[in-house]
Amino acid sequence: EEGEKLWKNRFGTYTTFRYTRGDMDPLESSQKDMIDPEVLGFTLEDTRTKGYEAAGGGVDFSQLFGGLSFFLLLAAVILSVLLFLLNLESRSEQLRILVVMGIPLRSIKRITLGESMLVALLGAAMGVLLSVLYNRLVFMAMNGVWSGMVRTEMMHVDIRITTLLTGLLATLLIAFLAIWFPLNRRLKRYFRVYRKKEGSGKTRSLSLSRRLMAWLFVLTGASAIALIASQLIRMEVVNVPVFFSAGGLLLLSAVLFFYWYLSRNTGDREGVLDLQLLSMKNARRNLTRSMSIVILFAIGAFLVITTGSNRKDLFSNAEEAGSGTGGFLYYAESTAPVLKQLNHPDVRYEFGLNDGYSFVQFRRADGDDASCLNLNLILNPRILGVNPGQLDGRFSFVTRSPYLDEAHPWLSLEQELPDGLIPAIADETVIKWGLGLAVGDTLHYTNSNGERMRLLLIGGLAPSIFQGNVLIADKRFLEQFPESSGTHVFLVDGGMADKAMISSELGRGMLDLGWDMELSAARLAEFNSVTNTYLSIFMVLGALGLLVGTFGLVVVLWRSVLERSREIALLKAVGYERKQIRRLVVREYMFLLLMGIGTGFITAIIATLPSIVNAYTGTSFTSILIWLGILVVNGWFWIHLITRSALRNEKIYTALRNE
Secondary structure (H helix, E strand, O other): OHHHHHHOEOOEOOOOOOOOOOOOHHHHHHHHHHOOOOOOOOOOOOHHHHHHHHHHOOOOHHHHHHHHOHHHHHHHHHHHHHHHHHHHHHOHHHHHHHHHOOOOHHHHHHHHHHHHHHHHHHHHHHHHHHHHHHHHHHHHHHOOOOHHHHOOOOOOOOOOHHHHHHHHHHHHHHHHHHHHHHHHHHHHHHHHHHOOOOHHHHHHHHHHHHHHHHHHHHHHHHHHHHHHHHHHHOOOOOOHHHHHHHHHHHHHHHHHHHHHHHHOOOOOOOOOOOHHHHHHHHHHHOHHHHHHHHHHHHHHHHHHHHHHHHOOOOOOOOOOOOOOOOOOOEEEEEEEEEOOOOOOHHHHHHHOOOOOOEEEEEEEEOOEOOOOOOOOOOOOEEEEEEOHHHHOOOOOEEEEOOOOOOOOHHHHHHOOOHHHOEEEEEEHHHHHHHOOOOOOOEEEEEOOOOOEEEEEEEEEEOOOOOOOEEEEEHHHHHHHOOOOOOEEEEEEEOOHHHHHHHHHHHHHHOHHHOEEEEEHHHHHHHHHHHHHHHHHHHHHHHHHHHHHHHHHHHHHHHHHHHHOHHHHHHHHHOOOOHHHHHHHHHHHHHHHHHHHHHHHHHHHHHHOHHHHHOOOOOOOHHHHHHHHHHHHHHHHHHHHHHHHHHHOOHHHHOOOOOO
C-alpha cells in the first residue's frame, strides 16, 4: 500500500509485474492475446509514400519566380510594343507609298510581319540563351547569398528542352500579337486616308475610346474602394490579399484615368505662347508614348514600394506583448522533460533560480518542422500543449474564425467543440504554406494511441516564435498524448537588463536536462530573414523592371526630340533660348514621370496598408522614402541627360532651312 501511494500516477497504480522463474511460454502467449499493439501506440506508416507527398507539395520555385516576374514581364511586353510602334512611325512614309501604289494590305502585312518576326525570332533565341545564364545565376545566389530562403546549398539546375521551347514559342506569340494589332490598325488608317474617309471616323473612334476608358476607370476604381470599405467596416486591416487586390485595381484605374485625361480636347488659347501649356499639349500629342512612360514607371514604383513596405525589421518592438515574441525574453527547449512547474518557489530553489523572471511551459508531441525553414508540405507538424491563460494578451492574430474569442483569443483553446473537434492555433504562415490549409480547416493528426484526432484551426497568428508548431490546450494535449510526462518547450519572461543573469542561471541550473536557449527576438529574426530573402529577390526583379522603364523613357525621349526638330528649330528662330527649350522638354517628361511614379507610390501604399498599420511588422518608412527619391532622381537624371545631349545636335536647329 505504501508503494502504491509513492508511485501511482495518472496512468494507473501499478508500473511493473514480476514473475518467478518457470516456463514463460504460457505467459508470453497469454500476453500476446491480451495486449493490442494499437493500444500501446504501435502504428505502421508508409514513410516512403509520405516522403513523396511532402516533397511533391513543396514550394514550386517556377511558380514563385513566375509570379514575382509578372510585372517585369508586363513591362517588357509594353516596351516591345513601344519599340515596334516607333519602328512603324519611322517607316510611315514607306507604308503610305505602298498603300497608294495599290499593293494589297495583305501583302504589306505579310512583308512587314516577316521582317519583324525575323527580328523577334533572333531576339527570342538570344533570350533563351540568356535565360539559361540567368537561371544559373539565380541558383548560384540561392546556394550563396540567398541561401537563407532555402536553407541548403544543394540546389541543382534542371534545364529541360521542353521548357525552353515553350518559352521561345510564348515569346514569339506575344511578339506576333504586339506587331499584328498596331500594324493592322495603322494600315487601315492609311487606307482610309487614301480613300478620303479619315476625318469623322477618327474623331468618332477617339470619342468612343474615351468613353470606354471613363467607364473602365469608374468600374475599377469603385471596385477597389468597395474592397477597402468592406475591410474598414469590419474593422479589419490585416487581410493582405484583399488590400493588394484593391491596390492593383486602383493602379489600373489611375492609368485609365490618365489616358482619359490626356486624350481630352482642351481647346486652343489665343494670346502669348505659353511654354507650360505647350508642354501639356506635347504630352497629349502621342498618347501611346506618353502612356507607355506612365505605365512603365507606375509598375516599377508599385513593385519597389510594395516590396520595401513588406520588409520586416528583424528586431522591431521585440519587447512588446503583441509582437511576434509575445514580449518574452528567451525561448528554450530541453532534451529531457521538466517534470515540475518552474514557477513554484520550491522548484526554483531546487534549480537555483531567482524570482526575477517567470516561465510558460509547453508539452510537446514531436513532429515535422512546419516553419518557413522547411520547403516541403508538412503532414504531421509538431504539437504543443499549453495553459492558455498564461498567453492571454500575448501575440497578435491576423486571421480569425467564429470560434475565436475577440477579447481573449487564447482562452478559446479551452472551449468544447462539436463532433470531438479540438481547437488549435498556429502561425498564419504555417497554416497557409506549411500545412496547405486555411483558418477554419481541420487538420487530421494521429495521437499516441494510433487514433485519429481532428484539430480545428480557429486562429492564425502574425509571424511569431511559434512558427512550425500547432498549439492546443494542455488539457486536450494530455487526453491525446497521455504518456507525456513533462514539458520540453519554455518561454522565459524577464527584463532585458537581467538578460545575462537569466542566461547564466538557467545554463547552470538546467545543464543536465539538455537545455538549449536563445533570445526570442533572435529566433523570430531567423524566421523573418527568410521572408526578407524572398523580398530581396522581388526587389531585384523590381529593379530590373525599373531598368526596363528607364530604357523605354530614354528611347521615347530621344525619338521625340528628333521628331520635333522643326518645332524646336521654330522656337529657336522666334527667339527662345536653348535653356528655355530644354525646360520645355524636361517639363513635359517630368510631368509624365511624376504621374507614373505617383500612381505607383499611392497604390502601393494602399496595397501594403496591412503591413504599414500593423505596429509589429516594423515597416521602415525611411526606406520607402529613399526608394521614392531614387525613382524620381533616376528619371530626372535621364530626362536631363538625354535632353541636353539631343539639343546639342546642331542639325536640329537647321531643320527649317529647307522649308
